[in-house]
Amino acid sequence: MPRPLLALSAMVAAGVVTTGALVMPAHAQTGAAQHATTARDAATARAKAISRAKANVTRHAGAFGFGAGQALKAKDVVIDADGTQHVRFERTYRGLPVVGGDFVVHQKADGSFKGSTRAQAREVAVGSVTPAVGARSTAAGALKRAHGLVRDARSTPELIVWAADGTPRLAWRTTVQGVGDKGQPHGEVYVTDATTGAAIENYDAEREATGTGHSEYTGDVAIDTTQQADGTFALIDPVRGHTTKDAHNLSASSLKSSSGTLFTDADDVWGDGRKFSTDRATAAVDAHANTAKTFDYYRTTFGRNGIKNDGRGATVFVHVGTQWDNAQWSDSCFCMMTGDGDGTTDPEQVDLDTMGHEMTHGVTSATANLRYSGESGGLNEATSDILGTMVEWYAANPVDTPDYLFSDQSTPPWLRRFDKPSLDGRSADCWSKSVGRLDVHYSSGVGNHWFYLASEGSGAKTVNGVSYNSPTCNGSTVTGIGNRKASAVWYRALTVYMTSTTDYKGARTATLNAAKDLYGAGSPEYATVAAAWSAVNVS
Known part of the structure; x- marks a missing residue:
């Protein structure tokens, strides 16, 4: 959303005062009345500087090539600490914008002419303003x-x-x-x-720019934005191609890629860093930045150029629905949709692993296209949990420390966990004949548990300050190979060996084939992949 810029503040002793946003030191803020007075004084000083500069242009018209048919438009004012003024003008000729006819008037504190700086053109008159080419x-x-x-x-x-x-x-x-x-x-x-x-x-x-985002979940982050022709900045990532929009609380079922409003801003500084923020750009910061992290994870780790491996960027929506405590991916829209949480416990659903999870649904759709029901549906959800969590590990953000707790930031204390999925009261730790009848978010527990065991091994362990204790379903002991290798096996299995109807037994075969391709049939990695599947009762 556009953020209003403060006009000229009172001259700050420490340096130059401009028309950009300034924050006055605490000792200078003595109440609303003084603040209002300062703003009025700043506006008065700006107006006076512009008026004097226009008079100087008229007096020194030859120096500027200023004459009949021309009009001036003040674009910026800078007032130095000693009162010296620098007024920037653009000009028009017979109502038409002049490109290359801009200049700066430099004047002393008393308004007297000091000098000028101008672009290439001095004279800007043309013989006719009627075009021969229509x-x-x-x-x-x-x-x-x-x-x-x-x-x-x-x-x-x-x-x-x-x-x-x-x-x-x-x-x-x-x-x-x-x-x-x-x-x-x-x-x-x-x-x-x-x-x-x-x-x-x-x-x-448009021009590429790097903005500053005050995010909800990952602190202050740099975000890739685009400077538009009018000088404002937009949440359009020029590197990865995704755009971030405000859905204005339309329901997910009503959205299409052309819906909503693109986020724009005057100074390329976005959000306020607060959860449950009233600044609608705050959720957009996390969504925009974490979409970029997901794109970079797939490109850097697997050489995958975007969700469909075609470089295309998605449309990302925040503020979907009313108190919609969810997020989802839409293939038909090629859109990522995030809700505002429940308004009390769960904030906006835009944290790293949640964004990675939903966008991974798009990767799954573009590759194995696992059916969203039965054991295939559980594998679909597990794929998004596993690779979405790896986005968090890839980002290595010190504020949102990598862990094996899915959606712990936006759904505290966590929505799902990998070491013992059944701790949520519904997910399956181990495979059984009834797993395929569970909701896919709970049958995914078998795949998530396999991933933890393959990555970290069984038993008690503390990782990044979080305590885990992962059992095995067959009483075995598993030694992990690390999550980078385990996720590489899963990704290759997904993109090379899994199909739309792959079940857990098929996933075992697919990941063993992937482990053989990556590390060899006699490797410790191959042995761990097999042992972790046996440990969740998949043989």
Whole structure:
């Protein structure tokens, strides 16, 4: 959501005062009345600086090339600690924006002219503002040039005075907006001569940026954003292609990729870091950042380029439903959907392992496509628990310490655990003939238990400050191979050997084939994979 910026604050003794957001020191905040007075003083100082700068431009018109048909628009004001003022202007010519005609007026504290800095152009007048090349043909030409770069494109020409190279001329600036190569919103800008139609310049409509997110679950994080043509920032990841939107509490069943509102912000600083936050961008920070972590986990660990291995980014929705204590993946929408929790105990469902879990459903759908019922459904859920948890281990965030407790941040103390799944009162530790009749979230316990035993082994153990005690169903002792190797076996089994109807016995065969491929049939890893399955009664 856009965040309002403070206008000029009172001059801070420590340095320069700008129109950016400033936080005054505690000793300077003596109440609402003083704060209001400071804001009024700042606005007055800004207005006075702009007025004096305009007068200086008129007095020194030759230096700026300022003349008939031109108008000024103040863009920024900087006031130094000694009162020196720097006023930045853009200008128009006969109502048209001038590109390359901007300048800065430097003036002393008393408003007297001190100097100037200007872009390439000084004179910005053109002979005519009537184009010889029409808007329709310009739009069509831009669409043709953008073919292959932008899909589902729309073309919007704008008449401008182009003076970035120092020679003013009438031009069209045409923005072609649509979908990029990763499925992300993308735009190209084409500048063409409005008299001849000749190409002048081409550039991306958006720019990559790195914002600061105050997250709920992982502290302050850097997030990849996109700076848009109007200067604002959007939660569009230019590297991975996903976009993060506010669903405005629409139900999951009502959402499609075009629903909701893209999160935008003026200063690229997002959220307030609080759980149950009233700042709607806070949940978006976690969702955006943790989607990126999931993408990076799959790419770095397995060489997988996105959920479908085609580089396409998903649409990520936060604030889905009303007190919806859940999250889900939608293949048809190619969307990740997260709810706000129950409003009392469970905050927003956007923590690392939850986001990794739901996006892994997309990976499963694109690979083995395990049926969402019976033992296959349990394996589907176990896959998301296992690889979603590995996203948390990959991130290694000191605030959300990696563990074997699934969704412990957003559903405290945890939703499921791996060392002894039955501690939730419903999940299965061991395979039996009745496992396939359980809800898939509970039959997944067999796969989760296998993963813990294969990773850490049986018995009591403390990992990252959390105590675990994992039994075996056959009374055996299992020695783990570490979760990186165990998850590598599972991923290869999923993507190479499992099919839509794989059951737990089939999963044993699939993972043993994967272990043989990765480590050899006579390896300790192969032996542990087999021993861990026997330990959960799968033989």
